[in-house]
Amino acid sequence: MIVKKITPRGFCKGVYQAIEIVKQSIENKSLPKPIYVLGFIVHNKHVVQELDKLGVITLDDRFKSRLELVEDIKEGTIILSAHGTDEAVKRKIIDNKLTLIDATCNDVYKTHDSIKEYLNKGFNILYIGKKNHPETNASLSIDSNIKLIENIEDLNEIKLEEPLFVTNQTTFSINDILPIHEKIKSLYPNSVITEEICNATRFRQNAIIEGNKNVDLCYIVGDPRSNNSRNLVKISKELTSTKTFLIESVKDIDLKDLENVNIVSVSSGASTPNYLTQEVIDFLENL
Numbered sequence: 305m306i307v308k309k310i311t312p313r314g315f316c317k318g319v320y321q322a323i324e325i326v327k328q329s330i331e332n333k334s335l336p337k338p339i340y341v342l343g344f345i346v347h348n349k350h351v352v353q354e355l356d357k358l359g360v361i362t363l364d365d366r367f368k369s370r371l372e373l374v375e376d377i378k379e380g381t382i383i384l385s386a387h388g389t390d391e392a393v394k395r396k397i398i399d400n401k402l403t404l405i406d407a408t409c410n411d412v413y414k415t416h417d418s419i420k421e422y423l424n425k426g427f428n429i430l431y432i433g434k435k436n437h438p439e440t441n442a443s444l445s446i447d448s449n450i451k452l453i454e455n456i457e458d459l460n461e462i463k464l465e466e467p468l469f470v471t472n473q474t475t476f477s478i479n480d481i482l483p484i485h486e487k488i489k490s491l492y493p494n495s496v497i498t499e500e501i502c503n504a505t506r507f508r509q510n511a512i513i514e515g516n517k518n519v520d521l522c523y524i525v526g527d528p529r530s531n532n533s534r535n536l537v538k539i540s541k542e543l544t545s546t547k548t549f550l551i552e553s554v555k556d557i558d559l560k561d562l563e564n565v566n567i568v569s570v571s572s573g574a575s576t577p578n579y580l581t582q583e584v585i586d587f588l589e590n591l
Protein backbone atom coordinates (compact mmCIF):
# COMPACT_ATOMS: atom_id res chain seq x y z
CA MET A 305 0.00 0.00 0.00
CA ILE A 306 1.31 3.44 -0.92
CA VAL A 307 0.87 6.20 1.67
CA LYS A 308 0.60 9.68 0.10
CA LYS A 309 1.48 12.43 2.57
CA ILE A 310 -0.35 15.52 1.42
CA THR A 311 1.34 18.87 2.09
CA PRO A 312 0.80 21.52 3.30
CA ARG A 313 -1.08 20.06 6.23
CA GLY A 314 -1.37 20.65 9.97
CA PHE A 315 -0.77 23.77 12.04
CA CYS A 316 -1.14 27.14 10.29
CA LYS A 317 0.62 30.33 11.41
CA GLY A 318 -2.43 31.51 13.39
CA VAL A 319 -2.56 28.29 15.38
CA TYR A 320 1.22 28.30 16.04
CA GLN A 321 0.94 31.89 17.24
CA ALA A 322 -2.05 31.21 19.54
CA ILE A 323 -0.43 28.19 21.23
CA GLU A 324 2.86 30.07 21.61
CA ILE A 325 1.02 33.01 23.26
CA VAL A 326 -0.55 30.62 25.80
CA LYS A 327 2.78 28.91 26.57
CA GLN A 328 4.57 32.26 27.01
CA SER A 329 1.76 33.47 29.28
CA ILE A 330 2.20 30.46 31.58
CA GLU A 331 5.91 31.30 31.95
CA ASN A 332 5.36 35.04 32.36
CA LYS A 333 5.55 35.62 36.12
CA SER A 334 4.18 39.17 35.86
CA LEU A 335 0.78 37.99 34.56
CA PRO A 336 -2.01 37.46 37.09
CA LYS A 337 -2.82 33.77 37.51
CA PRO A 338 -4.67 31.57 36.81
CA ILE A 339 -4.38 31.66 33.04
CA TYR A 340 -7.74 31.06 31.35
CA VAL A 341 -8.41 30.50 27.65
CA LEU A 342 -11.87 31.55 26.52
CA GLY A 343 -13.14 28.67 24.37
CA PHE A 344 -10.79 26.13 22.77
CA ILE A 345 -7.59 28.05 21.93
CA VAL A 346 -7.76 26.15 18.61
CA HIS A 347 -10.31 23.49 17.75
CA ASN A 348 -8.39 20.39 18.80
CA LYS A 349 -8.98 18.61 22.08
CA HIS A 350 -5.43 17.14 22.19
CA VAL A 351 -3.97 20.67 22.12
CA VAL A 352 -6.41 21.76 24.84
CA GLN A 353 -5.53 18.72 27.02
CA GLU A 354 -1.79 19.45 26.68
CA LEU A 355 -2.28 23.05 27.78
CA ASP A 356 -4.50 21.80 30.59
CA LYS A 357 -1.58 19.73 31.90
CA LEU A 358 0.51 22.94 31.97
CA GLY A 359 -2.07 24.55 34.26
CA VAL A 360 -4.19 26.44 31.74
CA ILE A 361 -7.94 26.48 32.39
CA THR A 362 -10.10 26.37 29.26
CA LEU A 363 -13.48 28.05 29.71
CA ASP A 364 -15.84 25.99 27.61
CA ASP A 365 -19.39 25.05 28.53
CA ARG A 366 -22.01 24.46 25.86
CA PHE A 367 -24.75 25.54 28.26
CA LYS A 368 -23.16 28.94 28.90
CA SER A 369 -22.39 31.87 26.60
CA ARG A 370 -18.88 33.31 26.57
CA LEU A 371 -20.26 36.36 28.35
CA GLU A 372 -21.61 34.16 31.17
CA LEU A 373 -18.32 32.26 31.36
CA VAL A 374 -16.40 35.52 31.82
CA GLU A 375 -18.86 36.81 34.42
CA ASP A 376 -17.88 33.95 36.75
CA ILE A 377 -14.16 34.85 36.70
CA LYS A 378 -12.94 37.13 39.49
CA GLU A 379 -9.14 37.19 38.94
CA GLY A 380 -6.45 36.11 36.55
CA THR A 381 -5.65 36.44 32.86
CA ILE A 382 -8.00 35.58 30.02
CA ILE A 383 -6.56 34.66 26.62
CA LEU A 384 -8.86 35.01 23.61
CA SER A 385 -8.78 32.15 21.12
CA ALA A 386 -7.45 32.29 17.53
CA HIS A 387 -10.98 32.50 16.09
CA GLY A 388 -11.77 35.96 17.46
CA THR A 389 -14.13 37.02 20.22
CA ASP A 390 -17.38 38.91 20.53
CA GLU A 391 -16.84 42.65 21.22
CA ALA A 392 -19.20 42.56 24.25
CA VAL A 393 -17.12 39.78 25.82
CA LYS A 394 -13.92 41.80 25.39
CA ARG A 395 -15.58 44.80 27.08
CA LYS A 396 -16.75 42.56 29.95
CA ILE A 397 -13.21 41.26 30.54
CA ILE A 398 -11.85 44.82 30.69
CA ASP A 399 -14.75 46.04 32.89
CA ASN A 400 -14.11 43.15 35.30
CA LYS A 401 -10.47 44.35 35.57
CA LEU A 402 -9.11 41.04 34.32
CA THR A 403 -5.96 40.93 32.20
CA LEU A 404 -6.81 40.32 28.55
CA ILE A 405 -4.43 38.75 26.03
CA ASP A 406 -5.58 38.49 22.46
CA ALA A 407 -4.48 35.44 20.41
CA THR A 408 -6.85 36.19 17.52
CA CYS A 409 -5.33 35.36 14.14
CA ASN A 410 -4.38 38.38 12.00
CA ASP A 411 -6.34 36.93 9.07
CA VAL A 412 -9.52 37.05 11.17
CA TYR A 413 -8.79 40.67 12.06
CA LYS A 414 -8.26 41.44 8.36
CA THR A 415 -11.90 40.40 7.75
CA HIS A 416 -13.04 42.51 10.75
CA ASP A 417 -11.18 45.53 9.33
CA SER A 418 -12.86 45.20 5.93
CA ILE A 419 -16.30 44.88 7.61
CA LYS A 420 -15.63 48.06 9.62
CA GLU A 421 -14.35 49.89 6.53
CA TYR A 422 -17.54 49.16 4.55
CA LEU A 423 -19.81 49.88 7.52
CA ASN A 424 -18.19 53.32 7.68
CA LYS A 425 -18.93 53.78 3.97
CA GLY A 426 -22.63 53.09 4.67
CA PHE A 427 -22.78 49.57 3.17
CA ASN A 428 -25.01 46.73 4.36
CA ILE A 429 -22.90 43.70 5.26
CA LEU A 430 -23.49 40.05 4.38
CA TYR A 431 -21.29 37.48 6.13
CA ILE A 432 -20.98 33.90 4.83
CA GLY A 433 -20.05 31.53 7.66
CA LYS A 434 -21.05 28.78 10.01
CA LYS A 435 -23.75 29.77 12.48
CA ASN A 436 -22.62 29.76 16.16
CA HIS A 437 -18.96 29.25 15.26
CA PRO A 438 -16.80 31.57 17.42
CA GLU A 439 -15.29 33.24 14.34
CA THR A 440 -18.75 33.96 12.94
CA ASN A 441 -19.99 35.25 16.30
CA ALA A 442 -16.97 37.57 16.56
CA SER A 443 -17.57 38.98 13.08
CA LEU A 444 -21.33 39.44 13.63
CA SER A 445 -20.68 41.20 16.94
CA ILE A 446 -19.12 44.15 15.09
CA ASP A 447 -22.59 45.42 14.17
CA SER A 448 -26.07 44.10 14.94
CA ASN A 449 -27.23 44.71 11.34
CA ILE A 450 -24.73 42.28 9.75
CA LYS A 451 -26.66 39.49 8.01
CA LEU A 452 -25.48 35.85 8.02
CA ILE A 453 -25.93 33.09 5.48
CA GLU A 454 -24.46 29.58 5.76
CA ASN A 455 -25.10 28.31 2.23
CA ILE A 456 -26.51 29.20 -1.18
CA GLU A 457 -30.07 28.15 -0.21
CA ASP A 458 -30.13 30.79 2.53
CA LEU A 459 -30.07 33.48 -0.17
CA ASN A 460 -33.66 32.54 -1.02
CA GLU A 461 -34.76 33.30 2.54
CA ILE A 462 -33.00 36.60 3.13
CA LYS A 463 -33.82 40.14 2.00
CA LEU A 464 -30.74 42.22 1.29
CA GLU A 465 -30.27 45.76 0.10
CA GLU A 466 -27.54 47.49 -1.84
CA PRO A 467 -25.03 48.97 -1.30
CA LEU A 468 -23.91 45.53 -0.15
CA PHE A 469 -20.51 44.30 1.01
CA VAL A 470 -19.98 40.53 1.15
CA THR A 471 -17.30 38.73 3.13
CA ASN A 472 -16.85 35.30 4.73
CA GLN A 473 -15.39 33.02 7.40
CA THR A 474 -11.67 32.38 6.77
CA THR A 475 -12.03 28.58 6.81
CA PHE A 476 -14.94 28.35 4.37
CA SER A 477 -14.75 25.80 1.55
CA ILE A 478 -13.33 27.13 -1.76
CA ASN A 479 -15.80 24.84 -3.52
CA ASP A 480 -18.85 26.31 -1.79
CA ILE A 481 -17.96 29.99 -1.85
CA LEU A 482 -17.84 30.55 -5.63
CA PRO A 483 -21.45 29.50 -6.44
CA ILE A 484 -22.64 31.67 -3.53
CA HIS A 485 -20.72 34.64 -4.96
CA GLU A 486 -22.16 34.00 -8.43
CA LYS A 487 -25.71 33.99 -7.09
CA ILE A 488 -25.11 37.17 -5.08
CA LYS A 489 -23.75 38.87 -8.23
CA SER A 490 -26.89 37.91 -10.16
CA LEU A 491 -29.23 39.15 -7.41
CA TYR A 492 -27.25 42.23 -6.34
CA PRO A 493 -25.09 43.24 -9.34
CA ASN A 494 -23.54 46.27 -7.64
CA SER A 495 -22.44 44.44 -4.52
CA VAL A 496 -18.77 44.49 -3.45
CA ILE A 497 -17.61 40.91 -2.83
CA THR A 498 -14.35 39.90 -1.19
CA GLU A 499 -13.21 36.32 -0.83
CA GLU A 500 -11.57 36.06 2.59
CA ILE A 501 -10.63 32.37 2.76
CA CYS A 502 -7.18 32.52 4.39
CA ASN A 503 -4.14 31.18 2.54
CA ALA A 504 -3.62 28.38 5.07
CA THR A 505 -7.13 27.07 4.35
CA ARG A 506 -6.83 27.61 0.60
CA PHE A 507 -3.45 25.86 0.30
CA ARG A 508 -4.63 22.85 2.37
CA GLN A 509 -7.84 22.53 0.34
CA ASN A 510 -5.98 22.82 -3.01
CA ALA A 511 -3.41 20.26 -1.85
CA ILE A 512 -6.23 17.74 -1.28
CA ILE A 513 -7.62 18.35 -4.78
CA GLU A 514 -4.15 17.90 -6.28
CA GLY A 515 -2.95 15.07 -4.02
CA ASN A 516 -6.01 12.83 -4.15
CA LYS A 517 -5.62 11.88 -7.83
CA ASN A 518 -5.83 8.05 -8.11
CA VAL A 519 -6.19 7.68 -4.36
CA ASP A 520 -8.52 4.95 -3.01
CA LEU A 521 -8.98 6.29 0.49
CA CYS A 522 -8.18 9.55 2.31
CA TYR A 523 -7.75 10.20 6.03
CA ILE A 524 -8.07 13.73 7.39
CA VAL A 525 -6.70 13.95 10.91
CA GLY A 526 -8.64 16.55 12.85
CA ASP A 527 -11.11 17.32 15.57
CA PRO A 528 -14.84 17.17 14.66
CA ARG A 529 -15.15 20.73 16.05
CA SER A 530 -12.62 22.03 13.54
CA ASN A 531 -14.38 23.79 10.68
CA ASN A 532 -11.31 23.67 8.41
CA SER A 533 -10.84 19.91 9.04
CA ARG A 534 -14.48 19.19 8.22
CA ASN A 535 -14.16 21.27 5.04
CA LEU A 536 -11.09 19.25 3.97
CA VAL A 537 -13.24 16.13 4.23
CA LYS A 538 -16.01 17.80 2.22
CA ILE A 539 -13.57 18.94 -0.50
CA SER A 540 -12.02 15.47 -0.67
CA LYS A 541 -15.39 13.78 -1.06
CA GLU A 542 -17.06 16.30 -3.36
CA LEU A 543 -14.18 17.41 -5.60
CA THR A 544 -12.05 14.26 -5.76
CA SER A 545 -14.78 11.61 -5.24
CA THR A 546 -12.51 9.88 -2.74
CA LYS A 547 -13.81 7.82 0.16
CA THR A 548 -12.73 9.99 3.09
CA PHE A 549 -12.75 9.70 6.89
CA LEU A 550 -12.22 12.37 9.53
CA ILE A 551 -10.20 10.72 12.31
CA GLU A 552 -9.02 12.27 15.56
CA SER A 553 -6.03 9.94 15.91
CA VAL A 554 -4.61 6.60 14.78
CA LYS A 555 -7.05 4.89 17.17
CA ASP A 556 -9.95 5.74 14.85
CA ILE A 557 -8.59 3.73 11.91
CA ASP A 558 -10.76 0.73 11.12
CA LEU A 559 -8.67 -1.91 9.29
CA LYS A 560 -11.76 -3.07 7.40
CA ASP A 561 -11.73 0.28 5.54
CA LEU A 562 -8.24 -0.48 4.22
CA GLU A 563 -9.15 -3.76 2.52
CA ASN A 564 -8.34 -3.57 -1.23
CA VAL A 565 -6.82 -0.08 -0.79
CA ASN A 566 -3.68 0.43 -2.91
CA ILE A 567 -3.11 4.13 -2.32
CA VAL A 568 -4.13 5.96 0.84
CA SER A 569 -3.63 9.69 1.36
CA VAL A 570 -3.23 11.52 4.67
CA SER A 571 -3.71 15.19 5.49
CA SER A 572 -4.77 17.17 8.55
CA GLY A 573 -6.58 20.32 9.58
CA ALA A 574 -4.85 23.57 10.51
CA SER A 575 -5.40 22.90 14.23
CA THR A 576 -4.07 19.30 14.28
CA PRO A 577 -0.70 18.73 16.00
CA ASN A 578 1.88 17.12 13.74
CA TYR A 579 2.54 14.11 16.02
CA LEU A 580 -1.09 12.92 15.62
CA THR A 581 -0.77 12.92 11.83
CA GLN A 582 2.69 11.31 11.99
CA GLU A 583 1.29 8.46 14.12
CA VAL A 584 -1.32 7.82 11.42
CA ILE A 585 1.35 7.88 8.66
CA ASP A 586 3.66 5.55 10.63
CA PHE A 587 0.80 3.12 11.31
CA LEU A 588 -0.20 2.99 7.63
CA GLU A 589 3.41 2.63 6.43
CA ASN A 590 3.97 -0.23 8.87
CA LEU A 591 1.01 -2.05 7.36
Ligand code: SF4
Pocket residue numbers: 316317318319386409410411412474475502503504505532574
Ligand atom coordinates in the same frame (compact mmCIF):
# COMPACT_ATOMS: atom_id res chain seq x y z
S1 SF4 B 1 -7.00 28.78 9.63
FE1 SF4 B 1 -6.48 30.76 8.73
S2 SF4 B 1 -7.67 32.26 9.90
FE2 SF4 B 1 -7.68 30.35 11.09
S3 SF4 B 1 -5.97 30.57 12.51
FE3 SF4 B 1 -5.18 29.52 10.67
S4 SF4 B 1 -4.34 31.18 9.34
FE4 SF4 B 1 -5.69 32.12 10.89
